Each structure stands twice: as structure tokens, then as C-alpha cells.
Amino acid sequence: MSREQSLVQRARKAFQTGKSKPLEYRLHQLRCLHRFITERRRDIADALKKDLCKSDNGTELFETMSLEGEINLAVERLAEWAAPKPVEKNLLTIADEVYIQPEPLGVVLIIGAWNYPWAITLQPLVGAIAAGNAAVIKPSEVSFHSAKVMEELLPLYLDRDLYPVVTGGALETQELLKQRFDHIFYTGSGSVGRLVMEAASRHLTPVTLELGGKSPCYIDKDCDLRVACRRITWGKFVNCGQTCIAPDYVLCEPSIQSRVVEEMRKCIKEFYTDDPKTFEDYGRIVNQRHFKRVMALMEGNTIAIGGESDETECYIAPTILRDVNVESKVMQEEIFGPVLPIITVSGVDEAIQFINEREKPLALYIFSHDKKLIKRVIAETSSGGVLANDCLVHFTISALPFGGVGNSGMGRYHGQHSFNQLSHMRSCLIKKLNMEGVNSMRYPPHTSKKLSWARFFILKQINVGRLRRLAMLTVFSALAAFVVQRFLR
Amino acid sequence: MERQAVKKAREAFLSGRTRALEFRLQQLTALQKMIAERQTEIATALKQDINRSQYDTPLLELIGLENDISLAIAKLAEWAAPRPVERNLLTIRDEAYIQPEPLGVVLIIGAWNYPWALTLSPLVGAIAAGNAAVVKPSELSECSSLLLRALLPRYLDQDLYPVVTGGVSETQELLKQRFDHVFYTGSGSVGRLVMEAASRHLTPVTLELGGKSPCYIDKDCDLRVACRRITWGKFTNCGQTCIAPDYILCEASIQGKVVDGIRQTLLEFYGADPKCSADYGRIINPRHFNRVMNLMEGYTAVLGGQSDASQRYIAPTVLKDVPPHSRMMQEEIFGPVLPIVTVSDMDEAIRFVNEREKPLALYIFCSDKLAVKKMIEETTSGGVTVNDVMMHYTLSSLPFGGVGQSGMGSYHGKHTFDRLSHMRACLVRSLGMESFNLARYPPQDRQRARRVRMALRSPMIDFSKRTFVWAVAASVVAFGLFVTLLVILLIASGLNCTCWYWQGFYN
Numbered sequence: 004m005s006r007e008q009s010l011v012q013r014a015r016k017a018f019q020t021g022k023s024k025p026l027e028y029r030l031h032q033l034r035c036l037h038r039f040i041t042e043r044r045r046d047i048a049d050a051l052k053k054d055l056c057k058s059d060n061g062t063e064l065f066e067t068m069s070l071e072g073e074i075n076l077a078v079e080r081l082a083e084w085a086a087p088k089p090v091e092k093n094l095l096t097i098a099d100e101v102y103i104q105p106e107p108l109g110v111v112l113i114i115g116a117w118n119y120p121w122a123i124t125l126q127p128l129v130g131a132i133a134a135g136n137a138a139v140i141k142p143s144e145v146s147f148h149s150a151k152v153m154e155e156l157l158p159l160y161l162d163r164d165l166y167p168v169v170t171g172g173a174l175e176t177q178e179l180l181k182q183r184f185d186h187i188f189y190t191g192s193g194s195v196g197r198l199v200m201e202a203a204s205r206h207l208t209p210v211t212l213e214l215g216g217k218s219p220c221y222i223d224k225d226c227d228l229r230v231a232c233r234r235i236t237w238g239k240f241v242n243c244g245q246t247c248i249a250p251d252y253v254l255c256e257p258s259i260q261s262r263v264v265e266e267m268r269k270c271i272k273e274f275y276t277d278d279p280k281t282f283e284d285y286g287r288i289v290n291q292r293h294f295k296r297v298m299a300l301m302e303g304n305t306i307a308i309g310g311e312s313d314e315t316e317c318y319i320a321p322t323i324l325r326d327v328n329v330e331s332k333v334m335q336e337e338i339f340g341p342v343l344p345i346i347t348v349s350g351v352d353e354a355i356q357f358i359n360e361r362e363k364p365l366a367l368y369i370f371s372h373d374k375k376l377i378k379r380v381i382a383e384t385s386s387g388g389v390l391a392n393d394c395l396v397h398f399t400i401s402a403l404p405f406g407g408v409g410n411s412g413m414g415r416y417h418g419q420h421s422f423n424q425l426s427h428m429r430s431c432l433i434k435k436l437n438m439e440g441v442n443s444m445r446y447p448p449h450t451s452k453k454l455s456w457a458r459f460f461i462l463k464q465i466n467v468g469r470l471r472r473l474a475m476l477t478v479f480s481a482l483a484a485f486v487v488q489r490f491l492r
Numbered sequence: 493m494e495r496q497a498v499k500k501a502r503e504a505f506l507s508g509r510t511r512a513l514e515f516r517l518q519q520l521t522a523l524q525k526m527i528a529e530r531q532t533e534i535a536t537a538l539k540q541d542i543n544r545s546q547y548d549t550p551l552l553e554l555i556g557l558e559n560d561i562s563l564a565i566a567k568l569a570e571w572a573a574p575r576p577v578e579r580n581l582l583t584i585r586d587e588a589y590i591q592p593e594p595l596g597v598v599l600i601i602g603a604w605n606y607p608w609a610l611t612l613s614p615l616v617g618a619i620a621a622g623n624a625a626v627v628k629p630s631e632l633s634e635c636s637s638l639l640l641r642a643l644l645p646r647y648l649d650q651d652l653y654p655v656v657t658g659g660v661s662e663t664q665e666l667l668k669q670r671f672d673h674v675f676y677t678g679s680g681s682v683g684r685l686v687m688e689a690a691s692r693h694l695t696p697v698t699l700e701l702g703g704k705s706p707c708y709i710d711k712d713c714d715l716r717v718a719c720r721r722i723t724w725g726k727f728t729n730c731g732q733t734c735i736a737p738d739y740i741l742c743e744a745s746i747q748g749k750v751v752d753g754i755r756q757t758l759l760e761f762y763g764a765d766p767k768c769s770a771d772y773g774r775i776i777n778p779r780h781f782n783r784v785m786n787l788m789e790g791y792t793a794v795l796g797g798q799s800d801a802s803q804r805y806i807a808p809t810v811l812k813d814v815p816p817h818s819r820m821m822q823e824e825i826f827g828p829v830l831p832i833v834t835v836s837d838m839d840e841a842i843r844f845v846n847e848r849e850k851p852l853a854l855y856i857f858c859s860d861k862l863a864v865k866k867m868i869e870e871t872t873s874g875g876v877t878v879n880d881v882m883m884h885y886t887l888s889s890l891p892f893g894g895v896g897q898s899g900m901g902s903y904h905g906k907h908t909f910d911r912l913s914h915m916r917a918c919l920v921r922s923l924g925m926e927s928f929n930l931a932r933y934p935p936q937d938r939q940r941a942r943r944v945r946m947a948l949r950s951p952m953i954d955f956s957k958r959t960f961v962w963a964v965a966a967s968v969v970a971f972g973l974f975v976t977l978l979v980i981l982l983i984a985s986g987l988n989c990t991c992w993y994w995q996g997f998y999n
Contacts (some may be wrong), residue, residue, distance in 0.1 A: 021870075058936060060936030061934075064944060068944065068945055068948065069948075072948055090887070090890060091889040093887060095883070095886065095887075096883070096887055101887060101889070101890065103890065103891065104868070106872055108895070109896075193694060197691050197692060197694060200687070200690070200694070201691040201692075203687070203691075204687035204688040204690075205684060205688075207680060207683060207684060207687070207699065207701070207900070209901075212694065214694070226923060227923045230923045230924075233926070233933070234929070237932065237934075273933075274933055274935070275934060282935075283935075284935055284936050370923070372923060374920075381591065381916075381918060383508075385593055385916070386916065387916070387917070388916060388919075389916060389918050390918075390919045390920075391918075391919070391921060392920070392921040392922055396583065396919065396921070397917055397918075397919040399580060399582065399583075399948055400577065400580060400588055400917075402578040402579070402588070403577055403588060403590065403917035403918075403919065404590065404915050404917055405917060412694075413694070414696075415915065415917075427872065427895040428902065429872065429873065429874070429875060430874070430875035430876070430884045430887075430890035430891055430892065430902075431868060431876050431878075431884070432875075432876070432877045432878065432880075432883055432890065433864065433877075433878040433879070434879040434880045434883065435859075435879055436714045436717045436718065436857070436859060436879050437717075439717050439720070442720075442721065442880075445551065445724065446720075446724055446760075446761060447545075447761040447762060447769065447771035447772075448762075448763075448771055449545060449547030449548065449551070449770075449771055451547070453547070454551060457551055457555065458550075458555055461555050461556070461559055461886065462555065462558065462562070483976075486980065490979070490980050490983055490984075491983075
């Protein structure tokens, strides 16, 4: 039996003991996870520095803060999320107990990504723990140091059997994917996403795929370019462009292109100084392979800003390309690097057309003062999420479901959505053995009279909530009338 | 031909005409009309396919469908409206909401046991969500599928909702095309192939599969009523229902009474010879007939057991003391054969259920509320109905679907709409208030990080409009009540209202 097989089996046995079912246990595990993040801040920051040259503050801002927020939310709301939810009844079920009961699925496989190895691998884990599942965690081998730290330290805080960490490369992942899970949560590229879903289909395992794509960023000519460019520059060059929801490319009219470039030049200088290479808050490309890939994308385009690189450090300067040709390589795949192409379009109509000709992106950004224009772009396009007048921030609202559509993914998470995605919502109808007379209309031998009764009972809509409010209102009015009549005459 | 249909559907979808709610309502109304006007033809087709009685068709398929459509029409505006969400302090002045959007072109693969309900109910949700839909009814219910192909284009938009008929090769050809969602009802083996095909295009799927739905009867419950309900659920549509109680678990001491209860009920429902009853169905085709007959091999039925291959008739059959490892207990029966497996008590029943794949439905007949809750908690299944069978299917507010081998995804009512929509997260900020953003820009330091942490906190109160209206209304009412109370108390303590008034006036 392979190592992966035995770990999965152990997780399943641990799940079947039922110890993850009680809410207290889940809360305890969540609090341990929180302790892990606060106590091991140093180890996490060091690992990220080695993997991606992330600064300490960058780490906190982009990885641990959102994670802590998710854990706190889950701890605060778990009782509410896990409680049975009563639903609207009809005439037939008016005397019955009808509710939806969230239940754990079983053993969840979480395959993490390398760009935000902690946030992206552990956020789904928060949902998995909250929902009462066991989870096998497979961090990305590309962010090698973070994976090692996770493998060594996580078992010191969480239950080792229920939440094992499995490190390794493609081979180990393939071995894992042969095993049977109750849900697979994958973050990464579309090509591997296809393989994950195919492997899942053999066991009829549902999947959540958080993929990527080219997230367009449209800048309207009548907007505050200074602020817009600031926000875009920030969103683009965070983590050296290696963010799934980074604005991939800019669409704007030719008349403002130069201004956009100038504003961005100013912002880059302000954020990362004249020499980003020496600046602490500017990251690096994760490895040689991706470095070469991004460098190749720049070929054949006019560099307006940046373009410098240093292969030994996997450093690429914040780069902006102008007048980019739609057919060029940089527009054929997700850039995932600090290179921002600007494509000129004649107006919002052409921008909408441009976006719709391509695969549905994970995020869409629109910069404009005109609310109507924003609403129009939202209505005439589709994307995982859409953010007007800023970048990345929609990720921070846990009430917004975070996920893709089409090639950018399926399923969603964050906050309660993680809990729901990793739970089974079981329909429960509890009737009694009396009132059998009502059922006679459904039994054979059938007659048209019985059928018309059945029609009546099924088709009559009953809004129990409204009835109750009406009843309360009647009682109050009667009381008020009585009071007025008795005391105030 | 399949490729053409999909291409036309996609072009029709891209034209944008399904976006308008009026269009969707119009299509739903037309579908409603079709079902109302063509009841007789539908009933005739079903009689030819599966010997469905003229009353069972509306009862089991059409009324539920009508209900679905009326609900969708009544609630569409509410379902399709943007859904505001709770914000954090950073975004407190922004518009944050979830916008339901159409996915695109949905493929709906129907089943043969309830060819109208199971094919058209997902279609209702697809239309309501603003999608185009390619409808592929099952070729096993041939008359229904041909009728659907003839009727649907006469009522609905022909390009947006084409019907594609055919067998395995046509379905395979369809599955090679790219869709935005594939909705499949049928068996687990084909479900795997559907999901595998969908994975090539990264298409999400809903799989409504099956399994062996256990039915546990507690010894201390009203057996007469329990057996009645179980008999109805099992032998309706000749046992060919995905949520039919597949087998019974009960203690040996009541097995005899259970058999008697079923025997009595069968007499009442179908008479002495079910073959002559207009209300008793037939097996869909010779292949399934042989399959079910083979499952019964080697067993002596305690009730029924007769069959007639020429009519694909199998009598309502009950088998007792069935061993847990027999062939009959290895696959979903999907026929009018009801095995009884004896267990020593509820705990053994729970273990029995948990040792097997998660079923689509679980039935528990028991009068003890605590025991019922225990069984629900210690097992899992797509859905559960206590003290009856199948009824959780009829309530559209309950999500209907499986878990594990019994399927993924759920539908009915609003759940179908949500399942076949993309819930797009929308955040609309303004270009002002840039000072609040300063903390997140580099160069970073601890103080800035702390400020960002504060901004990401959630306010304790919900800032939605609805809550605000309620808060104001509640305050007004509370104030009014308070004033009334004061007045009552003052009057009750002896102060005469008129006296007051006059005094004030003349002073």
C-alpha cells in the first residue's frame, strides 16, 4: 500500500469514528489552527521569504490576515451554519417538521497552490474543518519551503489522523488522485484542473476548481486616472503579479494610454522606489521555469516601463507594455507575472466585445465614474467576480462567494460558502403516522375525484410566514382596539 | 446533427434574448400551456411506454411540473434580483451583492421512468435562469421522447431549447460538444462517463443518480399505516422510481406482520390480480424485465412472484429473510420486488446502512422522536423522509439530490434556478476615499498592517436596507406601545383625562 493510500485510509477511519461531528471538536481544531498561525508567524514568514521573496508585512497582509479572519468568522458563526434550517412548507406538510440539515461529506482532498501557499491551502481547510470533514492537505511542491514547514508543523497543532499533510510532486499527486475522496478542492491551472476532474469522475467525487484566466481591466477615459492607476498598479504587482485575480491586461482608449503609462510609472516609483530589485516589498518569480515563461511573453512588444530582469534572482522589474497586438503571445495565456500589457480599444463597446470573445475570466475590473456604464459592462459580460474601481478587494469580503465560471473554475468558497460547499445539505421531512386519511387521494384505485383533491393540496401555495405575520397583526389590532375602546374613551 | 443543434442554441443564447425576464416568463408560460393542453397525449404516450394509468400520470409527473412552473413564474423576479451581502468596514460605503447570471447552454439528459417530470423540471430551472438548453430525453421511453420532440418546438423557442432524440451514439456525440452545465438523471455508470466527458471542457455537472434506498421499520410503530405507505411508494410505477424504498430492514419478530400489512394493502390497491388493474404498471423493456427476474432467482416469494414476459409484467413481489450478501442486495432493484432483511435492532440497521454506499433516500418508520433523530444523525443519505416515503420530493423548498454514489448537486424550486445560474460576486466601489486605501500600499509597515486588519473587520450589525426598515418600524411600534402603556398606567392610577384637559385650558 502506498504512503498516500494509507494516509487517506487513516483519515477515513478517523472520520468514521465520528469525532469530527461534535461542534466543540471542530471549534477546538479551528482554534488550534489559529494558534498555529499566530505562534508560527516567524516560520511562515521565513518560508515565504525563501519561496517568493515575500516581505514580512506582505506575508501578513496577504496571507495570514485573511486566514485569521476566516477562522474567526468560522468560530463565531459555526453554530449558526451547522444548525438545521427550516424551510417553507405546503398544505400537505403543514403539520410536519421540514428542514435542511448540513452534514459532513467525509474525506476532502485539498490541493493548494504556490502563489499564496498558506492562504490558498488553509482557507479551504477552515471550511473543511468547520463542516466536520477530515481533510488530506497537499500543498504545492513549487513553494517548497512552505510545504515543508506545513508538513512539519501542522501536525503539532491539528489532529494528525484527520488532517494529514502530504507533500510531493506530480507523482504523489497522481497517487492521491487515484484514492477515493468525498470532495476534491483544487486551486491551480486549467490543464491540471481537467485531470483532477477526470480522476474525480471515476469515483463520482464532486469537485471545486479554483482556476484562473486573463482578468481584464477596463479603464474608462472619463475617470480619475491617478487613483485608478494607483489601484491597478498595486493589484498588478502584488506578489510580483502572481495572483489569480491580478488584473492581467488593461483595455483603454488610445487617447489616455500615455497618461495611464505615466501615472503607473509614478506609482511604481512611489511603491517600489527607483530600484525595485533592492526593495523589500517587491517579490520574485517563484522559479526558473516561470521566469523564462514570463520573459518569453514580453517578446515582440513595446516596453513602456521596466523590462529589466535578472535570471539569477528570478527578478523581473515591474513592466508595462503598450500598444500590444492582440495576436501576440502575451495575450494568449494568463501572464501570472509583473508584466502589464495595454490594449487599445475604441470604447466600451469594443471592450465588451473583446472580453466576450475570450474565455470567462476569474475577475473583471472596471474603472469609471459612470455608474450606468459599470452596470452595463456587468450586465453584458460574465466573469467569476467583478470589481468596479478597485482591484483584488472583493476577495476580502467573506460574504461574497469567491470562484470562477467556465474555464476559470467551478464552485465557490470563502466564509459560509466554504462551509456550504464542503457540506451535504440533507433534506429532512419528518411526518407522523396519523392523518392517514389525507393520503387516500394518492392511493390506487385512482379516481378523478381523488386526483382533483391531490391537485388542490399540491398546487395551493402556502406562505406560512405570511400567515403567521397576518395572525400577529390581527392579534395586535384587536388588542389595540380593545385598549382604545376600554381606556381611552 | 447534434453539433448543429448545440451551435444554434449557443448562437441563440449569445443574441441575448434570454436575459430579459419577460422573455423567460413568456417561455415558462408557454411550457405551462403545453402541459395543460397536451395532457391526454402525454398520458397516452406514457401508457404505451410504461403502462402508466391515466391518473398516475398527472399525479406523479404533471402536477409536480405545473407546480414547479407556477413557482418559477411567481418568484422569478425575486430569484433573479441582485442579492446584497454583508460588508466589512473597508467596503461599508460600497455596493456589494451577488448577481445571478445565466451560465449559457445547458445539456439536460432525461430519464425514462418519469420522462416528463425528470426531463422538464430541470428545463424549468434552465429557462428561469436565462440559459439555452439542449434537451435529450431518454430513448427507452420512446413514445414520450418522440412526443416531446414534436411538441416542445411548437411552444418554446426552437433555437434556444432544441430536443435531440437518439440512443447511445447520439448521446456520446452530444457529450463531445461544449456546454456550460450538464444535468444528468440516470445510473451511476453512465454518470461517471458524463462527468468524464464534462471534465474535458471544465463543465460543471449535476448528477441525479440512484442507489438502494433503505426503509427501516421499528417494531413499535403503527405497522398498518407504515405498510400502506411503503406499499404505495414501492409499487408505484412498478417500482421504477429512483427514490422508491428499495428494501426493508426490520426485526424478525414483526416480519410476518409487515408481510401481512403489505398483502392487505396490495389487495386494496390493485385487487386480487394486479395484472388486470388499470393502475398497475409494467417494466419498461425486456432487458430490464430480465434483469429484475434474474435478481429474484433462487428465492421463493412470500407474496407475488408471478410474471408474464409478453407483457413485461411482474407481480408485486415481497421476499423475506433475504441474506445481506445476496445478488438482490448488490444493485438497485428498480422493479416491483421488495426484499425484507432482518436486523436485530435499530443499531444494527444503522450499521447496515452505513456499510453500504450513501443512498438517494432513507426511510424511517418509528414513533419515537429521539430514536428517529439518532438514526438521522448517525447515517447519511441524499434526503430522508420519516414515517412516509418519497414525500420529500414533493416539497420544492427542499433541495433534491444525492450524495456520494447517489449523485452530486441538487434541484427543485429555487434550487434549480441557483444550480443553473452563475452567482457572480459584485463589488462596486468609488474612485474617491482613496485615503482609506493608503494602508495597503507599499512600503509596508506594522502600523499600516494594523490599520488594514481593522478595516477588514466586519461591523457587528447588518447594514442591509431590509434590516434598516425593520429597525425603524420596530422602534416606532415599540415607542407607540410604550406611550400607550404610560397612558394606561396614568389613567389607571386615577387621573381623569377630561379634568386634565380643562385645567390646562383655563390656566
